[in-house]
Amino acid sequence: xxxxxxxxLEEVCWRNDGIKPAxxxxxxxxxxxxDIEAAAARWQRFAxxxxxxxxxxxxxxxxxxxxxxxxxxxxAYLEKEYATEINGxxxxxxxxxxxxxxxxxxxxxxxEVLATAEEIALREGLITLDxxxxxxxxxxxxxxxxxxxxxxxxxxxxxxxxxxMSAKLGFRVTVHMSSDAREWKKNMLRxxxxxxxxxxxxxxxxxxxxxxxxEKDPYCHFIDDENSKTLFLGYSVAALRLKKQLxxxxxxxxxxxxxxxxxxxxxGGGPGGVAFGLKQMFGDNVHxxxxxxxxxxxMILGMSTGLHSKISTEDIGITARTAADGLAVGRAxxxxxxxxxxxxxxxxxxxxxxMCRLLAALxxxxxxxxxxxxxxGMYGPILTESSEEFGIFGKNKNRTHIVWATGGSMVPxxxxxxxxxxxx
Numbered sequence: 001x002x003x004x005x006x007x008x009l010e011e012v013c014w015r016n017d018g019i020k021p022a023x024x025x026x027x028x029x030x031x032x033x034x035d036i037e038a039a040a041a042r043w044q045r046f047a048x049x050x051x052x053x054x055x056x057x058x059x060x061x062x063x064x065x066x067x068x069x070x071x072x073x074x075x076a077y078l079e080k081e082y083a084t085e086i087n088g089x090x091x092x093x094x095x096x097x098x099x100x101x102x103x104x105x106x107x108x109x110x111x112e113v114l115a116t117a118e119e120i121a122l123r124e125g126l127i128t129l130d131x132x133x134x135x136x137x138x139x140x141x142x143x144x145x146x147x148x149x150x151x152x153x154x155x156x157x158x159x160x161x162x163x164x165m166s167a168k169l170g171f172r173v174t175v176h177m178s179s180d181a182r183e184w185k186k187n188m189l190r191x192x193x194x195x196x197x198x199x200x201x202x203x204x205x206x207x208x209x210x211x212x213x214x215e216k217d218p219y220c221h222f223i224d225d226e227n228s229k230t231l232f233l234g235y236s237v238a239a240l241r242l243k244k245q246l247x248x249x250x251x252x253x254x255x256x257x258x259x260x261x262x263x264x265x266x267x268g269g270g271p272g273g274v275a276f277g278l279k280q281m282f283g284d285n286v287h288x289x290x291x292x293x294x295x296x297x298x299m300i301l302g303m304s305t306g307l308h309s310k311i312s313t314e315d316i317g318i319t320a321r322t323a324a325d326g327l328a329v330g331r332a333x334x335x336x337x338x339x340x341x342x343x344x345x346x347x348x349x350x351x352x353x354x355m356c357r358l359l360a361a362l363x364x365x366x367x368x369x370x371x372x373x374x375x376x377g378m379y380g381p382i383l384t385e386s387s388e389e390f391g392i393f394g395k396n397k398n399r400t401h402i403v404w405a406t407g408g409s410m411v412p413x414x415x416x417x418x419x420x421x422x423x424x
Contacts, residue, residue, distance in 0.1 A: 007316040009294040013389035014304050015346040022283035025342035031229065033280045039111065039233040040240055046114050048134040050099075052217070053168055057099050064106055066094045068402070073365035078378070081361070084386045088399035089251070092142040093242065093254050093261075096370050096408040101161035103326070103407030104235070104270045109152070109161035109223065109296050111234025115222050117145060117169050142170030149173060151214040152223040154206030155266065156181040159324050162223055176210035180201040180321070180328035184412050202320055203329045204266070204312070225269050226309070226333045239281045246400075253282050257398045260352035262380030264373050264406050265290035265299045265347070266327040268336035274404065279343045287345040287393050289384075291376035293352060296320035299333040300347035309334030323352040323422075324373035326407060346390060350379050359396025360423025369416050370408035377403040 005012050019025075028031075047062030058066060065241035068091055075090040095104040117136065121127045126141050135141060149172035152162045159175035166173035174195040177186055179202065186196045199206045207226060214222035223231060246253060253259045261278060263271035268290075290299050295318055302308040312331040313320050320330035358375040362368050381401040385394035411419070 003301070003316060006294075006297050006301055007318060008049075009351075011183050011294060011348070011350050012300070013346060013348045013383055014300050015389045016303065016341070016344045019345060020342040022279060026280065026283070027370075028342070029339065031205035031233070031276065031339070035233055036236045036240065036280060040237045042115060043111065043237060044120065045118070045129070046133050046136070049136045052134045052137045054099055059097075064095070064099050064110065064364040066098045067140065068093055068242065068249065071362070071368075073152075073368050074378075076360055077361050077365045078382055082382045082386070084382050086381045086385055087395055087396065087397045088400065088401060090381060091400065091402045093402050093404045094364075094368075095238075096374055101157070101164050103157040103161065104274075104404070105157040105161035105407075107238055108231040108234040108270055108273060109158050110165045111237075112223050112228060113150060113162055113165040113169065113171070113228045114152065115230050116148075117171070120145060120148060136169060139250050145170040146172065147219060148225060149220040149376055151176065151210050151220055153203065153210035153225065154178070154181065154208045154330050155203050155206075156185045158225055158420055159196075160185050160189060160410070163189040164192055167192045174210070174213070176206040176213075178206040178328070180325045182325055182415070184415060188410075204331050213327055215416055225267050227335045229270065229335075231269050232273040232276070232336070234282070235243025235270050236277035239275045242278070242402075243281050246352050247311050253285050253400070254399075255285055257285075257400065258393075258396060259286040259400050259402065260381070260384055260393055261286060261288050261402045261404065262377030263288060263290055263404045264324070264327055264376035265292050266329040266373075267298070268299050268333040268340075270334035270405070270406065272333070272340050274344060275340060288343065289345055289377075289380050289390075290347040291380060292347065292349050293324050293327050293355070293376070294321040294349045295322050295352075295365065296324070296328050296330065297349045299337065300331050300349060302332040302334070302337045303341065303344070303347060308332060308337035323419075324355055324371075324376060326371070326373040327376065345393060347391075348380065349385055350376060354379060356419065356423035358423070363420055363423075368405075369411070369420070370405050371411050371416075372419060374405045374407050377405070
């Protein structure tokens with residue numbers, strides 16, 4: 001039985017038999033394509049601000065986006081290492097190199113901070129929706145925002161993105177960090193003027209404490225990674241951007257040219273938002289898979305049992321300790337799990353050792369250095385070609401495989417060297 005295998009920390013694949021045809025699932029969903037379009041419009045309104053506040057976004061006209069890069073040498077390594085042919089092209093979506101905070105969390109975390117700032121500025125009469133949003137860099141707006149605070153609970157990257165963005169806009173910001181968070185991430189936040197509160201316990205406790213503290217302050221907005229629709233929609237805009245990148249590279253996505261996307265998963269907001277957007281864009285022609293460490297398998301546990309956030313890894317006797325700190329979550333988001341039930345093709349788990357070996361292999365083959373959690377998706381193309389559970393998602397030379405690289409570009413050199421040597 002799957003639950004027993006998870007409890008034994010075995011690598012497993014789970015195919016979602018509850019998936020529905022897009023023509024049925026999409027109309028029944030509480031979130032709509034118009035919600036994604038509204039989120040994209042908000043990103044666009046802030047483009048002029050990003051060009052001022054983060055000059056590195058000048059080249060993309062103030063839009064935070066990451067490259068889509070083919071990785072043929074890594075594909076050759078995977079095929080040789082696992083004696084498995086990967087049919088179709090293998091690509092890396094490099095959210096590891098997103099501006100501002102160097103991870104996928106720059107999509108959701110930054111977006112919710114922007115939405116909060118916009119709401120306050122509109123309420124205070126400082127802007128209209130037609131204003132040039134570069135005014136958010138002015139001291140007048142920053143002084144108003146400094147009366148407000150933002151709080152979040154995080155294992156690392158979400159806190160990094162929210163902390164950096166909030167401090168830049170002028171908010172007071174507190175990041176409640178679980179014991180899994182890397183020291184360098186805490187230190188970086190502190191240098192940005194962010195208050196970091198540390199906990200000996202896990203991610204769920206950091207979120208709970210952060211929520212409790214925020215509830216005491218009417219001027220504090222708590223960004224809830226477990227339940228926030230705003231955060232979720234910030235991630236979903238990635239699908240609009242990816243569609244454009246695929247078109248620019250001449251990559252078709254249709255019934256004859258299916259797309260497989262492999263997404264590292266912690267609590268679920270980031271991969272869930274991206275997958276939701278992709279299903280809205282490509283319907284039944286895209287297949288999305290969540291990838292988790294064996295010791296932090298909360299989403300596969302929640303979705304396979306149908307219990308979602310009502311069950312945790314602790315309930316089956318394992319603790320969410322993993323080298324993939326961004327995925328060190330013991331209880332999945334019930335909101336994401338339930339919403340994605342009709343959309344997800346499946347989930348799988350893999351060991352820390354496998355992630356680290358893949359990390360070193362990607363560095364050697366493509367000269368791309370990522371943090372361990374970002375390699376969780378790299379095992380997916382092998383599984384869709386070779387596993388019994390995912391066999392229907394492989395064996396098609398017209399198929400495109402995209403591995404979502406969620407973080408890594410901001411990892412200090414000495415930390416990255418440790419990861420690399422561990423993988424070797």
